[in-house]
Amino acid sequence: QVFSRIAGTGSYLPEKVLTNDDLSKIVDTSDEWIAARTGIRERHVAAEGETTCDLAFHAATRALEAAGVEASELDLIVVGTTTPDLIFPSTACLLQARLGVAGCAAFDVNAACSGFVYALTVADKFIRSGAARNVLVVGAETLTRMLDWNDRSTCVLFGDGAGAVVLTADAETGILSTHMHADGAKKELLWNPVGVSAGFKPDEHNAGVKVLMTGNEVFKHAVKALDSVVEEALAANGLDRHDIDWLIPHQANLRIIEATAKRLDMPMERVVVTVDRHGNTSSGSVPLALDEAVRSGKVQRGQLLLLEAFGGGFTWGSALIRY
Numbered sequence: 001q002v003f004s005r006i007a008g009t010g011s012y013l014p015e016k017v018l019t020n021d022d023l024s025k026i027v028d029t030s031d032e033w034i035a036a037r038t039g040i041r042e043r044h045v046a047a048e049g050e051t052t053c054d055l056a057f058h059a060a061t062r063a064l065e066a067a068g069v070e071a072s073e074l075d076l077i078v079v080g081t082t083t084p085d086l087i088f089p090s091t092a093c094l095l096q097a098r099l100g101v102a103g104c105a106a107f108d109v110n111a112a113c114s115g116f117v118y119a120l121t122v123a124d125k126f127i128r129s130g131a132a133r134n135v136l137v138v139g140a141e142t143l144t145r146m147l148d149w150n151d152r153s154t155c156v157l158f159g160d161g162a163g164a165v166v167l168t169a170d171a172e173t174g175i176l177s178t179h180m181h182a183d184g185a186k187k188e189l190l191w192n193p194v195g196v197s198a199g200f201k202p203d204e205h206n207a208g209v210k211v212l213m214t215g216n217e218v219f220k221h222a223v224k225a226l227d228s229v230v231e232e233a234l235a236a237n238g239l240d241r242h243d244i245d246w247l248i249p250h251q252a253n254l255r256i257i258e259a260t261a262k263r264l265d266m267p268m269e270r271v272v273v274t275v276d277r278h279g280n281t282s283s284g285s286v287p288l289a290l291d292e293a294v295r296s297g298k299v300q301r302g303q304l305l306l307l308e309a310f311g312g313g314f315t316w317g318s319a320l321i322r323y
């Protein structure tokens, strides 16, 4: 049997930080409201001209270095993103060129905030099937580029950032299982209403590109879907919820994270939380949290990690990993 082992992790956040107080000068909001409802205190915002590929490049470089793998040894690059630099080439192709290599396959996966879990799943299948040995998996976003800074119900929630892992074929251990789901019928609860084929709205700000969300509905669906997808991961491996060492959740809202932790009977000391400092970085959030937990020494080799995410689509998923 072949496993996909996480050989190295990396992440990158743009320099500029926007606090809740900064936001309260732009829209009618407050640090109290944002912190109480979401747990967010501040978020990073990409500089003008700084793109998703730039963030992905820094995260990828760090992950490759941590793994001791050269870019030339990669068989595949998968980037989870909803905010690609361009419509095409894919951000994965742009990243491949930035890494100074050519030849290996490279493509993007769009699953909104579940992008990294989806990308990780795809990469894992390639390794398990023997089609690839070394795969770079990235979650990278500049979601703030999509925001309507006059809409207080969405602009306070998101931030920019990227995380990456290098997966390597291993006979001993690694990703134990992955689980992906989607429900396209709920699209209007969380979506971007314009696009190349559907058409843009030239008269609107940003040609109509924005995040539309019915927050309280999304909240309910997220908690329910995450409950079922963490249970699914445990059942698939015959594990008990108390076996998990670390929960590494998508960072959208501290209350959603706490609900999942409660379901798993996990104390919050065993849950990696970055939402207070990163906001919701969509596909970037899970690998950013993972890298932070690895580099701070929290996550140790041999431990059992449960990753999960929920996002627009709806999409949701989980991955159970022996690190």
Ligand code: ACO
Binding pocket: 028, 029, 030, 033, 034, 037, 038, 112, 113, 114, 152, 153, 154, 156, 190, 214, 215, 216, 217, 218, 219, 222, 252, 253, 256, 280, 282, 310, 311, 312
């Ligand atoms: N500051 C102050 N007041 C605000 C703000 C703000 N930034 N935003 C909204 N409000 C007001 C609303 O207008 C409303 O006022 P009203 O009662 O007078 O009408 C009130 O606050 C309550 O609004 P709700 O939307 O009901 O607040 P809720 O407690 O649900 O919190 C939130 C909103 C934080 C968005 C929450 O619903 C949430 O986190 N939802 C899930 C988000 C999520 O997980 N998304 C998935 C991933 S994202 C992706 O895939 C791209």
